[in-house]
Amino acid sequence: MSFITLTTDFGLSDAYVAVMKGVILSINPDVRIIDISHNIKAGHIAHAGYVLKEACPFFPKGTIHVAVVDPGVGNARRPVIVVTDDYFFVGPDNGIFWPIITTCGPSEIIHLTKPEFFLSAISKTFHGRDIFAPVAAHLSKGYEPKEMGLIIKDPVKLEIKTPRKKGNILFGEVIRVDHFGNIITNISKKVLGRFLKGSKPVIKAGDLIIKDIVNSYSEAGMGEALVLIGSSDYLEIAVNRGRAADFIGIAPYKIIGTEIEVRRNTNPITRTN
Amino acid sequence: MSFITLTTDFGLSDAYVAVMKGVILSINPDVRIIDISHNIKAGHIAHAGYVLKEACPFFPKGTIHVAVVDPGVGNARRPVIVVTDDYFFVGPDNGIFWPIITTCGPSEIIHLTKPEFFLSAISKTFHGRDIFAPVAAHLSKGYEPKEMGLIIKDPVKLEIKTPRKKGNILFGEVIRVDHFGNIITNISKKVLGRFLKGSKPVIKAGDLIIKDIVNSYSEAGMGEALVLIGSSDYLEIAVNRGRAADFIGIAPYKIIGTEIEVRRNTNPITRTN
Amino acid sequence: MSFITLTTDFGLSDAYVAVMKGVILSINPDVRIIDISHNIKAGHIAHAGYVLKEACPFFPKGTIHVAVVDPGVGNARRPVIVVTDDYFFVGPDNGIFWPIITTCGPSEIIHLTKPEFFLSAISKTFHGRDIFAPVAAHLSKGYEPKEMGLIIKDPVKLEIKTPRKKGNILFGEVIRVDHFGNIITNISKKVLGRFLKGSKPVIKAGDLIIKDIVNSYSEAGMGEALVLIGSSDYLEIAVNRGRAADFIGIAPYKIIGTEIEVRRNTNPITRTN
Numbered sequence: 001m002s003f004i005t006l007t008t009d010f011g012l013s014d015a016y017v018a019v020m021k022g023v024i025l026s027i028n029p030d031v032r033i034i035d036i037s038h039n040i041k042a043g044h045i046a047h048a049g050y051v052l053k054e055a056c057p058f059f060p061k062g063t064i065h066v067a068v069v070d071p072g073v074g075n076a077r078r079p080v081i082v083v084t085d086d087y088f089f090v091g092p093d094n095g096i097f098w099p100i101i102t103t104c105g106p107s108e109i110i111h112l113t114k115p116e117f118f119l120s121a122i123s124k125t126f127h128g129r130d131i132f133a134p135v136a137a138h139l140s141k142g143y144e145p146k147e148m149g150l151i152i153k154d155p156v157k158l159e160i161k162t163p164r165k166k167g168n169i170l171f172g173e174v175i176r177v178d179h180f181g182n183i184i185t186n187i188s189k190k191v192l193g194r195f196l197k198g199s200k201p202v203i204k205a206g207d208l209i210i211k212d213i214v215n216s217y218s219e220a221g222m223g224e225a226l227v228l229i230g231s232s233d234y235l236e237i238a239v240n241r242g243r244a245a246d247f248i249g250i251a252p253y254k255i256i257g258t259e260i261e262v263r264r265n266t267n268p269i270t271r272t273n
Numbered sequence: 274m275s276f277i278t279l280t281t282d283f284g285l286s287d288a289y290v291a292v293m294k295g296v297i298l299s300i301n302p303d304v305r306i307i308d309i310s311h312n313i314k315a316g317h318i319a320h321a322g323y324v325l326k327e328a329c330p331f332f333p334k335g336t337i338h339v340a341v342v343d344p345g346v347g348n349a350r351r352p353v354i355v356v357t358d359d360y361f362f363v364g365p366d367n368g369i370f371w372p373i374i375t376t377c378g379p380s381e382i383i384h385l386t387k388p389e390f391f392l393s394a395i396s397k398t399f400h401g402r403d404i405f406a407p408v409a410a411h412l413s414k415g416y417e418p419k420e421m422g423l424i425i426k427d428p429v430k431l432e433i434k435t436p437r438k439k440g441n442i443l444f445g446e447v448i449r450v451d452h453f454g455n456i457i458t459n460i461s462k463k464v465l466g467r468f469l470k471g472s473k474p475v476i477k478a479g480d481l482i483i484k485d486i487v488n489s490y491s492e493a494g495m496g497e498a499l500v501l502i503g504s505s506d507y508l509e510i511a512v513n514r515g516r517a518a519d520f521i522g523i524a525p526y527k528i529i530g531t532e533i534e535v536r537r538n539t540n541p542i543t544r545t546n
Numbered sequence: 547m548s549f550i551t552l553t554t555d556f557g558l559s560d561a562y563v564a565v566m567k568g569v570i571l572s573i574n575p576d577v578r579i580i581d582i583s584h585n586i587k588a589g590h591i592a593h594a595g596y597v598l599k600e601a602c603p604f605f606p607k608g609t610i611h612v613a614v615v616d617p618g619v620g621n622a623r624r625p626v627i628v629v630t631d632d633y634f635f636v637g638p639d640n641g642i643f644w645p646i647i648t649t650c651g652p653s654e655i656i657h658l659t660k661p662e663f664f665l666s667a668i669s670k671t672f673h674g675r676d677i678f679a680p681v682a683a684h685l686s687k688g689y690e691p692k693e694m695g696l697i698i699k700d701p702v703k704l705e706i707k708t709p710r711k712k713g714n715i716l717f718g719e720v721i722r723v724d725h726f727g728n729i730i731t732n733i734s735k736k737v738l739g740r741f742l743k744g745s746k747p748v749i750k751a752g753d754l755i756i757k758d759i760v761n762s763y764s765e766a767g768m769g770e771a772l773v774l775i776g777s778s779d780y781l782e783i784a785v786n787r788g789r790a791a792d793f794i795g796i797a798p799y800k801i802i803g804t805e806i807e808v809r810r811n812t813n814p815i816t817r818t819n
Contacts (some may be wrong), residue, residue: 034306035291037285037287037291039284052288058291058295058299059298060299178284178289179286179287179289215347216347216348217347217396218345218347219347223442230287230398231398231399231402241316
């Protein structure tokens with residue numbers, strides 16, 4: 001049993017996603033196709049990279065993950081397969097796989113150069129159909145990545161901002177707002193734990209100031225803001241039964257990138273002395 | 274052949290739904306997963322309950338229906354399986370299965386207490402991933418609900434408003450607005466039939482007053498309001514090629530719960546005497 | 547291995563699509579169901595017809611394509627199967643299959659008249675569930691279209707506007723705006739090639755005047771408008787990393803049908819003489 005997942009910014013009101021599925025099933029009718037998301041914001045490579053990184057480890061070993069957020073389609077950017085211990089990733093070499101490459105350990109990257117694994121005519125506008133879908137389908141039939149191209153060592157990187165510490169404050173930033181309006185930051189559970197060393201934090205995000213971290217969304221009062229470690233182990237700002245993104249006091253299109261401060265609640269006696 | 278359906282309020286722009294699918298397929302790669310809806314309004318337990326009740330009877334016997342609208346995740350609410358004659362339902366015990374329990378006759382409810390059927394680490398924010406997906410996958414492999422926990426008799430109920438009669442008027446209310454803007458009420462074909470006993474009705478809903486009930490959407494003129502018995506056998510207010518919800522004269526966020534009057538068109542001679 | 551695709555205007559927040567899938571799987575649990583789109587604009591038969599025409603040729607031979615955009619459900623419009631060399635199409639005879647009928651060459655059209663292939667009760671509001679889903683499922687089990695009804699020769703047509711030439715100008719129109727805001731016209735690569743005969747064009751669409759045709763979206767500067775032949779071989783107006791539909795200077799609800807001018811850039815010396 002072989003699985004292909006799809007992550008794109010194509011939306012679901014056009015034929016684009018279905019065309020990719022048709023191409024795959026025409027090459028390998030036995031493979032099963034699972035949608036991760038087709039609602040990635042148009043052209044937002046980092047958004048796709050994060051969603052894919054979050055979803056992929058839950059899939060069976062051997063799953064082929066296709067990701068197509070590809071504003072540079074038709075120019076010089078390379079089509080690639082990234083091979084990790086557990087999975088194959090197929091898509092453009094534009095940084096979309098950088099979160100995978102940096103977190104899944106040693107991986108091999110193949111520049112796809114063999115047109116016999118593509119559709120017979122290659123457009124300059126839809127490589128999801130012409131290159132990535134057929135390559136994924138051929139992988140699912142057992143072809144080896146190395147048969148399909150050449151190893152490269154210089155994949156395009158994604159600039160990923162990491163939190164920085166300054167005295168008693170840890171500065172992070174918002175990387176995503178989810179469907180519930182929850183605000184997800186780049187501060188991981190691990191980084192936070194090392195910074196706090198057991199002391200209680202105060203978190204500042206736009207207009208919101210929240211004391212302490214809770215465990216679940218319903219630990220705050222209805223409509224009240226809270227902070228917790230979200231399901232993918234990153235610091236998250238939420239509102240019980242509400243949308244934190246509507247409470248932060250920052251225009252929606254500016255929320256991503258907003259600075260988040262985590263202040264260590266040091267012992268007041270120690271400080272005033 | 275075994276099927277699992279999914280009904281959630283997770284939307285499709287994050288990794289959440291795909292993560293649940295990955296968890297299921299990692300446990301049982303042979304099961305087939307069908308989406309019912311991931312566009313349930315965030316936290317609207319009743320909306321999920323109605324959609325699930327409407328969809329479930331059309332699926333093959335033995336289908337496992339997972340529903341996760343779970344604002345109380347991580348607190349004391351119990352994870353459950355509801356077993357009916359034909360199906361299994363897996364999700365939180367927060368009223369989401371109440372429409373099923375009250376319409377599908379005798380059922381058995383199991384409180385899920387055995388962590389060996391869950392993922393190894395249980396978060397307090399995402400039981401869809403950690404509990405409900407793996408339990409559904411194990412059910413699909415043939416495990417018995419009773420192996421997974423303890424029978425309970427006190428499931429959480431959902432307050433369901435039923436129509437009430439006052440003289441020649443039947444009062445119901447709006448329970449849902451569908452994708453087409455059709456307004457669906459809690460007045461069933463059966464209740465309506467008993468009330469009307471063959472006489473013609475006049476229906477009042479917000480600004481709309483509609484005489485008689487038609488059989489299909491195109492029996493009214495283009496852009497005209499009509500009333501019919503919808504595909505799930507409830508009284509429905511619609512507009513031919515338009516959105517009834519835009520014609521009712523009530524703000525969109527207030528439509529649900531709006532009172533609907535069905536007036537029996539009694540013989541005028543009898544009334545004036 | 548047998549496939550059924552679905553194209554509807556049902557959206558994904560109600561039970562409607564899932565109900566159709568349940569009906570299909572109850573009749574043939576082995577068939578695999580692929581969504582083309584459920585976000586067709588409500589009642590827009592032409593939109594569905596174009597999306598289906600664009601997606602269908604990429605699917606394996608024998609695929610059964612169900613399309614339900616059906617504002618006339620419950621009145622006299624006929625339910626049909628259209629049989630082409632490669633596929634079966636199941637849905638209402640309201641013009642939705644006209645783009646298929648006119649481009650896929652000789653086809654046979656069957657008016658569905660045999661209730662033994664439908665659900666036992668036929669509503670006047672949801673033939674997707676009661677007629678089209680069960681007919682598709684029976685086709686996937688090997689029943690012949692001719693067993694299900696009578697051949698008809700007079701399918702309902704869709705008025706399709708074709709480009710017209712006037713001197714050095716080719717007039718086309720906008721037929722669709724896609725998820726990226728790209729504006730897709732009814733001017734095919736073939737018609738354009740014959741008109742230009744190698745000369746360079748100037749394209750006028752609303753406020754936009756664009757010189758020449760490029761090959762890929764990233765050949766214009768960021769935020770600049772461009773024209774190319776899109777992935778389905780029609781002239782398309784786009785903006786590199788932007789939404790052309792927001793730049794054209796025409797209200798969104800008026801864009802479809804907007805006139806597009808392609809002017810042949812004739813030799814200026816010839817013209818002034």
